[in-house]
Amino acid sequence: MSDMPGSKAQYANPQKERRGASRMLHATRYSLLGLRAAWGExxxxxxxxxxxxxxxxxxxxxxxxxxxxxxxxxxxxxxxxxxxxxxxxxxxxxxxxxxxxxxxxxxxxxxxxxxxxxxxxxxxxxxxxxxxxxxx
The missing domain is CATH 1.10.287.3610 (Helix Hairpins)
Known part of the structure; x- marks a missing residue:
């Protein structure tokens, strides 16, 4: 595996490998989870x-x-x-x-x-x- 930008070896977080609609969908889900967590404050x-x-x-x-x-x-x-x-x-x-x-x-x-x-x-x-x- 390469250490070039964009290569899979570069990311410790597999979520960073997502692209397009999948990335947007997952980002929206995480944002909603953040709002839910904040509701506890x-x-x-x-x-x-x-x-x-x-x-x-x-x-x-x-x-x-x-x-x-x-x-x-x-x-x-x-x-x-x-x-x-x-x-x-x-x-x-x-x-x-x-x-x-x-x-x-x-x-x-x-x-x-x-x-x-x-x-x-x-x-x-x-x-x-x-x-x-x-x-x-």
Missing amino acids: TAFRQEVLAALVLVPAAFWLGRSWVEVALLAGSVVLLMIVELLNTGIEAAIDRIGPEWHALSGRAKDMGSAAVLLSLLLCMGIWGAAIYQRIVHG
């Missing part, structure tokens, strides 16, 4: 429940497609960052339960990313609500 469940209210509300509050996209997109972005943070935490926890400064730092940075995305979301929604109240 309280923060993600709370964000999904908020999204069920906020995304439809974005269509009422937004006055143009750009505003709707910003409002709905900020909610989806928060969920994306939460998923990435959860992935970081899972990877760190897999390494071992003992405390390590770098592990703590990685988890803290993931948490900070969630905080920043939450503040961004709140800022966008706050500005939109303010505009609606003040300028009718």
Whole structure:
């Protein structure tokens, strides 16, 4: 077997050998499994429940497609960052339960990313609500 890019010997993960529709089908399945796993996280469940209210509300509050996209997109972005943070935490926890400064730092940075995305979301929604109240 060759070590050239694309050769079977190159991949430790046999899923990397999939191509075309098979790869897309398997990637979709793994993504759905990831969402199912994330549902076990309280923060993600709370964000999904908020999204069920906020995304439809974005269509009422937004006055143009750009505003709707910003409002709905900020909610989806928060969920994306939460998923990435959860992935970081899972990877760190897999390494071992003992405390390590770098592990703590990685988890803290993931948490900070969630905080920043939450503040961004709140800022966008706050500005939109303010505009609606003040300028009718």
